Amino acid sequence: MGYKHNKEDILKVGYEVFRTNGYHNVGINQILKESGIPKGSFYNFFESKEDFAQQVVKQYGESNYCWMQDFFKDCDLSPIECLKSFYTFMISLNEKDEYKGGCLVNNMSIEVGRQSDIIGSEANQHFMGWLNVLAMEITKGQNSGEITKDFSALELAEYMHAGFYGVLTRTKVTRNRVYMDIWFEMTFKFIAV
Amino acid sequence: MGYKHNKEDILKVGYEVFRTNGYHNVGINQILKESGIPKGSFYNFFESKEDFAQQVVKQYGESNYCWMQDFFKDCDLSPIECLKSFYTFMISLNEKDEYKGGCLVNNMSIEVGRQSDIIGSEANQHFMGWLNVLAMEITKGQNSGEITKDFSALELAEYMHAGFYGVLTRTKVTRNRVYMDIWFEMTFKFIAV
DNA sequence: AAAAAATTAAACCAGTCAGTCTAATTTAAA
DNA sequence: TTTAAATTAGACTGACTGGTTTAATTTTTT
Numbered sequence: 001m002g003y004k005h006n007k008e009d010i011l012k013v014g015y016e017v018f019r020t021n022g023y024h025n026v027g028i029n030q031i032l033k034e035s036g037i038p039k040g041s042f043y044n045f046f047e048s049k050e051d052f053a054q055q056v057v058k059q060y061g062e063s064n065y066c067w068m069q070d071f072f073k074d075c076d077l078s079p080i081e082c083l084k085s086f087y088t089f090m091i092s093l094n095e096k097d098e099y100k101g102g103c104l105v106n107n108m109s110i111e112v113g114r115q116s117d118i119i120g121s122e123a124n125q126h127f128m129g130w131l132n133v134l135a136m137e138i139t140k141g142q143n144s145g146e147i148t149k150d151f152s153a154l155e156l157a158e159y160m161h162a163g164f165y166g167v168l169t170r171t172k173v174t175r176n177r178v179y180m181d182i183w184f185e186m187t188f189k190f191i192a193v
Numbered sequence: 194m195g196y197k198h199n200k201e202d203i204l205k206v207g208y209e210v211f212r213t214n215g216y217h218n219v220g221i222n223q224i225l226k227e228s229g230i231p232k233g234s235f236y237n238f239f240e241s242k243e244d245f246a247q248q249v250v251k252q253y254g255e256s257n258y259c260w261m262q263d264f265f266k267d268c269d270l271s272p273i274e275c276l277k278s279f280y281t282f283m284i285s286l287n288e289k290d291e292y293k294g295g296c297l298v299n300n301m302s303i304e305v306g307r308q309s310d311i312i313g314s315e316a317n318q319h320f321m322g323w324l325n326v327l328a329m330e331i332t333k334g335q336n337s338g339e340i341t342k343d344f345s346a347l348e349l350a351e352y353m354h355a356g357f358y359g360v361l362t363r364t365k366v367t368r369n370r371v372y373m374d375i376w377f378e379m380t381f382k383f384i385a386v
Numbered sequence: 387a388a389a390a391a392a393t394t395a396a397a398c399c400a401g402t403c404a405g406t407c408t409a410a411t412t413t414a415a416a
Numbered sequence: 417t418t419t420a421a422a423t424t425a426g427a428c429t430g431a432c433t434g435g436t437t438t439a440a441t442t443t444t445t446t
Contacts, residue, residue, distance in 0.1 A: 004424070021308070028405080029403085037424085038424060039425080040406095040423075048405080111304050115218065121366070123366060159375065159376060161359075162363050162372070167356075169359070173317040174317060182348050186344060186383075231395050232396070234395080
């Protein structure tokens with residue numbers, strides 16, 4: 001049966017709250033309030049705020065990794081079209097979110113990536129995992145002759161996804177998907193053979 | 194003669210401290226300590242922490258704008274070579290900084306861009322100013338036939354600089370310029386005609 | 387030199403922070 | 417059913433937060 005509260009629920013609250021409000025701007029009390037658990041339970045599950053944030057990043061990183069793998073596995077278009085489909089989805093997701101959150105991994109990397117090695121390396125680890133999934137799809141595209149072989153798959157993945165994060169960050173302030181659409185058009189024009 | 198303390202010095206301290214430590218992670222007291230001024234003087238110059246941060250962003254944004262203008266004015270290479278020279282300089286600057294700060298405007302956009310319209314719009318304003326300087330140089334390159342005309346100068350500027358920020362963010366966690374060098378190589382290969 | 391204005395100085399405030407503590411309760415094990 | 421362990425609950429702590437206040441001092445103006 002288990003006890004009244006469980007870790008996963010708190011982690012999900014943490015994900016949303018950290019993603020939209022940042023790390024230092026959020027107090028433990030806000031997490032407690034929004035997840036409806038008392039402080040005693042929180043510190044029963046997590047050693048500290050930092051430990052909590054690390055686990056939030058970890059949970060998000062892993063679930064997103066699985067989701068990406070499934071996405072490309074289930075996609076029956078050509079590799080480059082699957083990549084387009086992926087980023088189209090990501091862009092529309094950000095639009096639905098009204099550009100208010102961005103990506104937790106990116107946000108955490110900037111805000112606490114250097115202050116906390118624990119959180120920083122956790123974020124980096126998952127970013128690299130995602131890159132590998134993208135690189136797999138890019139490799140397929142290179143082999144089928146859709147994507148340039150001027151650069152390695154991993155280099156292209158790094159270039160694409162870091163660039164995507166760049167424009168994602170921009171939308172947080174411009175609140176307009178136009179910049180993402182331009183990025184999309186240019187990127188796929190550039191990497192196509 | 195003026196009084197003992199002056200605004201510019203405090204703003205410079207604020208720039209460095211905010212850039213490397215973020216906004217919410219830094220207390221007024223830290224600014225006071227590092228700039229050596231007492232609280233009374235601080236609140237004589239600035240209405241609030243938010244007002245202070247806005248002025249820090251403004252000062253940095255404006256001085257960087259001027260610096261960029263001078264850079265391209267003084268650069269006697271071809272337009273695309275001047276752009277390469279610009280980003281080469283930026284990359285080496287970040288290397289010297291040991292990848293610990295990144296760009297204040299980018300950091301602020303992510304961390305407080307949505308919580309504070311004052312800081313967010315100030316950051317956006319200066320980012321756009323910089324884009325215009327870059328776009329001017331890109332236009333020159335397009336006219337001289339060095340840079341693709343498939344996209345407008347401003348679109349290319351936005352693409353380039355947002356992408357640059359994307360990899361800049363990555364280096365904060367990877368602490369390695371390799372990713373920036375790859376970005377550099379790819380970007381200029383893509384935009385060259 | 388006198389008066390007015392601006393700046394400096396730090397003690398002080400209420401609120402919030404991450405984290406602790408103890409007691410009560412619930413679940414699992416014996 | 418008894419015992420042990422895990423979880424829940426929230427009051428509490430000391431440190432720190434942004435910001436105010438009041439008085440002393442310095443500069444500028446007259």
